[in-house]
Amino acid sequence: xxxxxxxxxxxxxxxxxxxxxxxxxxxxxxxxxxxxxxxxxxxxxxxxxxxxxxxxxxxxxxxxxxxxxxxxxxxxxxxxxxxxxxxxxxxxxxxxxxxxxxxxxxxxxxxxxxxxxxxxxxxxxxxxxxxxxxxxxxxxxxxxxxxxxxxxxxxxxxxxxxxxxxxxxxxxxxxxxxxxxxxxxxxxxxxxxxxxxxxxxxxxxxxxxxxxxxxxxxxxxxxxxxxxxxxxxxxxxxxxxxxxxxxxxxxxxxxxxxxxxxxxxxxxxxxxxxxxxxxxxxxxxxxxxxxxxxxxxxxxxxxxx
Numbered sequence: 142x143x144x145x146x147x148x149x150x151x152x153x154x155x156x157x158x159x160x161x162x163x164x165x166x167x168x169x170x171x172x173x174x175x176x177x178x179x180x181x182x183x184x185x186x187x188x189x190x191x192x193x194x195x196x197x198x199x200x201x202x203x204x205x206x207x208x209x210x211x212x213x214x215x216x217x218x219x220x221x222x223x224x225x226x227x228x229x230x231x232x233x234x235x236x237x238x239x240x241x242x243x244x245x246x247x248x249x250x251x252x253x254x255x256x257x258x259x260x261x262x263x264x265x266x267x268x269x270x271x272x273x274x275x276x277x278x279x280x281x282x283x284x285x286x287x288x289x290x291x292x293x294x295x296x297x298x299x300x301x302x303x304x305x306x307x308x309x310x311x312x313x314x315x316x317x318x319x320x321x322x323x324x325x326x327x328x329x330x331x332x333x334x335x336x337x338x339x340x341x342x343x344x345x346x347x348x349x350x351x352x353x354x355x356x357x358x359x360x361x362x363x364x365x366x367x368x369x370x371x372x373x374x375x376x377x378x379x380x381x382x383x384x385x386x387x388x389x390x391x392x393x394x395x396x397x398x399x400x401x402x403x404x405x406x407x408x409x410x411x412x413x414x415x416x417x418x419x420x421x422x423x424x425x426x427x428x429x430x431x432x433x434x435x436x437x438x439x440x441x442x443x444x445x446x
Contacts, residue, residue, distance in 0.1 A: 211356060240248065281347045285309050288388050300392050305340070312341045313357070316392060320400045325364065328406040334359055339418075341393075351382035354391070355422040360415065364404020369421030370406070373429050382435070 158339055216379035286309070299318055305311040315336035319326050328334070338357040344350045354377055366374040375381035376394060398404075 144179075171381070184437065187437070277345055281343060282309060284348050285343060291387065292389060293390070300389065301336075302388075310343045310347075312343075312388075314339045314388070314392060316342055316396060319396045323400040325399055325404045332359070332406055332408070334406060337361070337390075337399075348384040348386075350379060351377050351386075352388075352391075353377075353426070354395070355419065355426075356417060357418070360407040360417065361399070362405050362407050364399035364402040366399070366402075366404060367429060368425045369419070369423070370417030371422040371425040371429065372398075373433070375433070378430050379424075 153194075246300075252319065270408045286376070289302060292300060299316075300319065301315045303313045303315075304312055317339055319329070319338045320336075329337075337359065339354055340357050341354045343352045354372055356366050367373060372395065373396065376386060376391065
């Protein structure tokens with residue numbers, strides 16, 4: 142047994158001694174180089190990874206391993222979280238007007254009524270007609286005051302004016318003269334008629350619309366004077382009227398129409414005492430305007446009078 146163990150030991154020593162020492166050296170050196178290279182690669186990798194982590198930490202102070210968001214993400218998240226808190230609550234009226242909220246909110250908004258802006262717009266709209274009417278009244282008043290002054294300065298006393306119930310917009314105008322060669326002038330002399338009395342009422346939009354004019358006395362026949370004292374003259378209609386016409390010019394045109402139409406003072410018993418009425422005059426004027434708009438107008442010029 143001892144002899145067998147010694148033989149096995151000798152065989153092992155022989156095998157160890159017969160091996161190439163260079164082989165052992167190379168084997169060991171190659172392994173060292175390989176391990177060194179592996180260590181170098183691992184170190185470079187770990188070093189590069191650490192360098193990348195340092196760059197990321199410089200760019201993002203939160204750090205790569207930090208779970209907190211970066212500056213941009215943090216601000217966006219905070220803004221999203223704070224936005225609902227910062228939004229002011231809407232009143233019930235606003236919610237009802239915009240249709241937001243539930244049925245109770247919309248009902249409360251409907252009961253609250255329109256907002257202040259809507260109410261202000263409605264008030265401004267209601268003031269427009271009042272301001273316009275006031276402006277028209279001022280224009281009419283200034284124009285008629287000037288007309289009265291011009292008539293008062295007439296040297297031939299062709300016409301004179303009296304205000305009805307002290308109203309600047311309702312005049313009684315006396316026509317004192319017509320063509321002295323006319324039969325109407327002779328009738329006035331024979332009947333001791335000093336003037337022909339007319340009534341003029343001025344609308345709200347005068348001088349842009351004509352006055353309504355009618356004869357009051359005496360009772361005339363022909364001369365373009367119709368039932369109720371209505372006067373057939375185109376310039377007294379909206380179609381023939383111009384804001385440049387004055388009361389004096391209208392009265393001179395009327396005097397010429399009386400003469401051209403062979404106007405006479407009515408002397409028939411009973412009929413001459415009957416006075417003209419405004420209602421009848423207005424109805425007659427509307428009828429004749431419709432007729433002449435259909436068939437045309439014929440108005441004598443002032444030179445014919």
